[in-house]
Amino acid sequence: MLLFIARRCAVLFFTALCLTFVVFYLTNMPAKLETLAKTQAGSRISDAEVATWLDRNGYAQPMLVRYGEWLGVAPGWSRQDKDGAVTGRCYTLTDTTEPGAAPERCGILQGYWGNSTRFRAPVSDVIGARLGATGKLMLWVLIVMVPMALIVGVLAGMREGSRTDRTLSTFAIASTATPEYVSGVVFIAVLASSTVGLSPLLASWGWIDGRVLFQGNARSALDGITFWNFTLPVMTVALYGMGYVARITRASMTEVMTQQYIRTARLKGVSFANIVLRHALRNALIAPFTVIMLQIPWLLNGVVIVEVLFSYPGFGWALFEAAANNDIELLLAASVVAVLVVLVTQLISDIAYVYLNPRIRVT
Numbered sequence: 001m002l003l004f005i006a007r008r009c010a011v012l013f014f015t016a017l018c019l020t021f022v023v024f025y026l027t028n029m030p031a032k033l034e035t036l037a038k039t040q041a042g043s044r045i046s047d048a049e050v051a052t053w054l055d056r057n058g059y060a061q062p063m064l065v066r067y068g069e070w071l072g073v074a075p076g077w078s079r080q081d082k083d084g085a086v087t088g089r090c091y092t093l094t095d096t097t098e099p100g101a102a103p104e105r106c107g108i109l110q111g112y113w114g115n116s117t118r119f120r121a122p123v124s125d126v127i128g129a130r131l132g133a134t135g136k137l138m139l140w141v142l143i144v145m146v147p148m149a150l151i152v153g154v155l156a157g158m159r160e161g162s163r164t165d166r167t168l169s170t171f172a173i174a175s176t177a178t179p180e181y182v183s184g185v186v187f188i189a190v191l192a193s194s195t196v197g198l199s200p201l202l203a204s205w206g207w208i209d210g211r212v213l214f215q216g217n218a219r220s221a222l223d224g225i226t227f228w229n230f231t232l233p234v235m236t237v238a239l240y241g242m243g244y245v246a247r248i249t250r251a252s253m254t255e256v257m258t259q260q261y262i263r264t265a266r267l268k269g270v271s272f273a274n275i276v277l278r279h280a281l282r283n284a285l286i287a288p289f290t291v292i293m294l295q296i297p298w299l300l301n302g303v304v305i306v307e308v309l310f311s312y313p314g315f316g317w318a319l320f321e322a323a324a325n326n327d328i329e330l331l332l333a334a335s336v337v338a339v340l341v342v343l344v345t346q347l348i349s350d351i352a353y354v355y356l357n358p359r360i361r362v363t
Contacts (some may be wrong), residue, residue: 008350013341016336023335026065027328033059035326070114070332072107075295108336112288114329123333126318131337133358134307134314136297137233140225145238145245146292152242153249153288158276160254169250176243184236184309192216192232218312233310236246237303241295248291253284286353293349297342 026032037053038045045053054060058069060076066076069089078088085097090106092115113123127149156168190197194211202208215229256262257280265275304316315334322330 002050005347008347012347016339018345019339020071020332020336021067023339024070024332025063027331027335028063028066029057032326032328036117036328039326050330064117069105069122070105070107072105072109072112074107075104076102076106078102079091113333116322118325118327118330123329126330127315127333127337130313130315130318134300134303136221136225137230137237137303137312137314138306140230140234140241140294141237141241142292142295144234145242145295148238149242149245149292150249150285150288152246152255154281154284156246157250157253157257157284158272160257165250169247171251172243173247174243175239176247178240180236180240180305181309184232184241184306187214187232187236188216188309216310218310221312233306233312236306236309237299241298245288245291245295249288252287253280256280256284259283261271290349290353293345293352296345297338300341312332345362 033054034050036059037050040268041049041053051060056079061069061077065074069076076089076345078086078091080086080099084099084180086099086101087097088102089105090112090224091097093106093112094102102109111124113127115121116123116126119126145178152168152172156165156172159165191199191214192212193199193216199208199212202213203211213228214232216232218229218233220226232351262275264270265279270279300315301319302316303314304320306312307314307316308320315337318330321327321333
């Protein structure tokens with residue numbers, strides 16, 4: 001097992017290295033750098049001024065050199081002016097411009113993520129705060145989505161072709177086929193609008209104190225999560241994700257219920273409830289477990305629409321802001337986080353799959 005984990009970690013390391021280089025190349029293409037220069041120095045600057053700005057800020061070096069600087073394996077660029085003051089990548093970490101005052105290397109390996117041109121703050125601070133906000137959203141989505149999906153899938157797969165199976169399968173397909181921007185808008189219109197939907201009716205009856213039942217803006221959840229300000233974004237994401245997990249669970253449960261050992265248990269007179277809970281359920285959850293683990297990176301990167309729709313400044317919102325404002329350092333940091341989450345969840349999924357299915361052997 002240890003050798004298997006070591007091999008997987010080595011593969012994940014090289015995968016992360018390749019993916020980060022691809023992202024670095026795409027975000028540092030000449031057109032992107034020109035846009036960055038015009039965003040920071042003025043949209044009407046000439047081509048010569050663009051070249052001067054890029055050279056002054058270290059963007060004129062070869063791509064591989066700058067990638068090494070960003071990783072922290074190559075020395076950071078520096079430049080000394082006529083007065084003897086030194087500026088450079090690593091000098092942003094110090095308050096002095098004296099030669100040799102800054103560290104030689106400053107990159108991802110040293111814990112330096114750069115500075116955000118959009119938020120005018122260290123990228124690590126922006127990413128840390130936004131990841132915490134999205135982490136709360138992801139946690140509550142998983143708490144709601146996973147049990148609902150498993151219950152729907154198991155109930156549908158216990159008796160294939162029954163009315164319950166057809167009803168729940170239709171519900172799962174409909175939830176997956178409805179994008180978040182559609183269900184989110186419907187939830188806001190029905191439950192969080194003071195002019196249409198249920199809220200005006202309930203307010204006129206005196207059943208609710210305020211004008212709306214739920215809050216359509218989740219920004220207040222940063223100060224404190226309540227049932228009223230966090231239900232709609234959680235349900236929007238959970239409803240979209242649960243359909244796929246439920247369908248996988250249903251297919252796996254249907255396959256398990258046709259196995260010989262299930263038929264033998266039935267012939268021995270074992271109750272149907274015991275057959276499902278003690279014999280079928282564990283084997284049926286092997287495939288859904290892998291799918292659930294894959295939902296974690298999807299939640300991290302796929303909540304952009306929901307966070308923008310409900311004005312919830314999380315990781316997806318930061319990624320949207322970085323892309324809209326050509327914030328290269330923040331885009332790179334967000335990409336690294338996304339890649340790491342995907343690779344780590346894949347590793348956890350592979351290890352857990354071995355324990356869930358004893359027939360699998362690793363060498």
